[in-house]
Amino acid sequence: MTRTLLGVWAHPDDETFLSSGLMLAARERGDRVVVVTATRGEHGTDDPDRWPADRLGALRSRELDEALSLLGVAEHRWLGYEDGACPLVPRRTAADRIAAIVEEVRPDTIVTFADDGVTGHADHRTVGHWARLAWRAAAPRAELLEAVLAPGFVRRFADINEAFGVFMDDPAPEVAPDLHLRLDGEHLERKMAAMRAQDSQTRRLVEGVGLPTFRRWWGEEAFVRTAPAAVGAA
Ligand SMILES: [Zn+2]
Known part of the structure; x- marks a missing residue:
């Protein structure tokens, strides 16, 4: 039976950083995957003179x-x-x-940010909260997956997390995920290609740490699962 995965994210690239492996596995099973993005990420630059919001938003959409x-x-x-x-x-x-x-797409699984927004970004935390409200209101029988950091991410990559400002605040305490994907082979290659397609956001990271480290840094995904609620309309 075809299942449907709905991702709810804040900025272009969140879906790729946090759920590429999940989406690739779903598509491989023949599942439907729908992604919602709240903003175009039009302010995601250190150089707004060169990249005014309209221009960056259009680029990030492409x-x-x-x-x-x-x-x-x-x-x-x-x-x-x-x-x-x-x-x-x-x-x-x-x-x-x-x-x-959600009512239109009727997902079996909704994936979004955990309460800490993964990186602590206020947009992430807010969009995760919206998605949980929508889940409770419109699809309480769907499974909810909340993206969290892969086990050991904070410790293993402490230096580069700090150097590249991954966290807005101190990272939330690590939680044991219910689903932990370690991408390899074709899935890892395709995730890396999708990340590098978002060059405006990933180039400085790839160039800063080198591709082998970049692959290890973002080659895992982790999620906490809330099972479908027993309550709710049939
Ligand atoms: Zn983001």
């Missing part, structure tokens, strides 16, 4: 299209919120919009 196509994902929706401003969006409005997508 990069996301390319990455999703490399991952075999054909369905994508934008929420159209401003990068960095998700916490200012009325929570109910945003959650209702995601719930409408």
